[in-house]
Amino acid sequence: MKIAVIGQGYVGLTISTFAARHHQVVGFDLNSVIVSQLNKGVSHIEGVASADIKQAIFGGNYKATTDGYEIAGSEIVVIAVPTPLDEGRKPDLTFIDSACKVIAENLVGPALIINESTSYPGTLRDYIKPTIEKYSKQKFQHQYAISPERVDPGREDFNQKNTPRLYAGLTSEATARTREFYSSFCDNLVEVSSPEVAEAAKLFENTFRQVNIALVNELAQISHALGIDVRETLDAAGTKPYGFMKFAPSAGVGGHCIPVDPSYLADVAEKAGIEATFIRRANEVNLDMPKYIAGRVEKDNGGSLKGKKVLIVGVAYKPNVADTRETPAELLIDALMDLGAVVTWNDPVVGAWHGSVSSQLSGAEIAVVVTKHDVVSAEDILKSAPYVFDTTGKVKGAVQL
Numbered sequence: 001m002k003i004a005v006i007g008q009g010y011v012g013l014t015i016s017t018f019a020a021r022h023h024q025v026v027g028f029d030l031n032s033v034i035v036s037q038l039n040k041g042v043s044h045i046e047g048v049a050s051a052d053i054k055q056a057i058f059g060g061n062y063k064a065t066t067d068g069y070e071i072a073g074s075e076i077v078v079i080a081v082p083t084p085l086d087e088g089r090k091p092d093l094t095f096i097d098s099a100c101k102v103i104a105e106n107l108v109g110p111a112l113i114i115n116e117s118t119s120y121p122g123t124l125r126d127y128i129k130p131t132i133e134k135y136s137k138q139k140f141q142h143q144y145a146i147s148p149e150r151v152d153p154g155r156e157d158f159n160q161k162n163t164p165r166l167y168a169g170l171t172s173e174a175t176a177r178t179r180e181f182y183s184s185f186c187d188n189l190v191e192v193s194s195p196e197v198a199e200a201a202k203l204f205e206n207t208f209r210q211v212n213i214a215l216v217n218e219l220a221q222i223s224h225a226l227g228i229d230v231r232e233t234l235d236a237a238g239t240k241p242y243g244f245m246k247f248a249p250s251a252g253v254g255g256h257c258i259p260v261d262p263s264y265l266a267d268v269a270e271k272a273g274i275e276a277t278f279i280r281r282a283n284e285v286n287l288d289m290p291k292y293i294a295g296r297v298e299k300d301n302g303g304s305l306k307g308k309k310v311l312i313v314g315v316a317y318k319p320n321v322a323d324t325r326e327t328p329a330e331l332l333i334d335a336l337m338d339l340g341a342v343v344t345w346n347d348p349v350v351g352a353w354h355g356s357v358s359s360q361l362s363g364a365e366i367a368v369v370v371t372k373h374d375v376v377s378a379e380d381i382l383k384s385a386p387y388v389f390d391t392t393g394k395v396k397g398a399v400q401l
């Protein structure tokens with residue numbers, strides 16, 4: 001089959017390389033730098049090997065493009081574009097809208113359109129389908145389905161093949177064709193009764209994480225006030241063989257999903273007349289963690305950070321990836337600078353960020369560990385400053401969150 005994948009980022013490129021093992025894939029993206037790199041067989045995504053892209057190109061099964069007309073003739077179109085929040089932290093479907101436009105303007109026959117981007121329940125039925133119809137000059141009877149992506153970048157034990165995949169179509173034909181498509185490269189398909197169930201499940205998975213991380217971050221603050229070791233408490237609670245799942249305290253949540261998806265759920269809830277107070281509060285607790293940490297560091301250092309050299313260790317939002325989207329390091333840097341600190345950062349995996357490059361892991365008066373990559377040793381972090389505050393629990397001997 002000819003498959004078009006709209007968006008060649010974490011989700012789109014991952015699905016493209018798996019699909020290219022069995023189908024002809026056109027990867028459409030608006031970013032010409034990414035497209036030209038991909039056509040040279042160079043991956044920009046952890047977890048997608050350049051060798052896999054080269055193999056797909058060599059076998060004639062993959063091509064990246066910025067030209068919308070190249071998606072003409074596709075039997076299946078997968079949407080994998082960003083779904084961020086706008087400035088008011090409301091769902092921003094601008095990218096979905098532009099993806100719908102390119103699909104509508106370039107398909108030359110009926111296709112199965114599958115959305116993999118994360119959004120609120122009703123997006124497929126009430127937004128994507130009508131938007132494609134609005135932009136289409138020719139009225140084809142497209143089929144529509146959802147299959148939310150669950151990729152965890154950098155993770156090796158779960159991938160496209162063995163991660164259970166939810167799916168549902170707007171019609172039984174769409175559902176059956178979606179099953180047929182994914183079964184060519186996924187072992188475990190889970191059909192649900194409507195696209196809205198799949199959309200809601202995806203949002204709830206990440207809301208569950210957001211809420212539990214907030215809970216454990218609140219416990220970290222309570223534990224510190226009471227003089228109790230939070231990680232030992234969590235290890236102790238974790239010995240219960242049922243009814244408990246362990247989450248770890250941290251500087252907050254980052255990435256494209258956990259800080260964003262719960263707000264999609266809260267927004268749709270509020271439109272339906274339900275105040276999502278719990279979800280909103282979890283978001284606030286996590287967003288406030290950097291301020292809490294800056295306050296602790298200030299207190300431990302004579303009550304003032306004015307003019308002090310503070311090094312942030314690890315600015316990626318999680319270990320062993322270069323992704324800095326929504327990283328709590330950013331809010332922490334702001335909070336420390338508000339207290340008068342002179343802040344630099346070290347992250348050899350990220351390398352360059354916000355117009356500056358990774359500093360030496362040395363020479364600071366204070367170091368605060370946000371993310372500990374495997375390539376950075378705990379010993380080197382401990383030597384980087386006389387005072388080291390660790391939010392990760394991985395640098396023994398440092399002051400712990």
Ligand SMILES: NC(=O)c1ccc[n+]([C@@H]2O[C@H](COP(=O)([O-])OP(=O)(O)OC[C@H]3O[C@@H](n4cnc5c(N)ncnc54)[C@H](O)[C@@H]3O)[C@@H](O)[C@H]2O)c1
Binds near residue numbers: 008029257
């Ligand atoms: N990254 C993850 O781990 C993950 C996991 C599950 C779900 N998701 C969801 O998948 C979706 C995509 O996320 P991502 O992480 O792949 O984003 P990304 O930023 O890595 O990639 C998106 C790509 O889409 C391109 N793009 C934007 N608008 C476009 C358009 N109109 N046409 C073509 N290309 C366009 C961008 O240039 C970019 O390369 C989001 O809804 C996200 O919430 C992400």
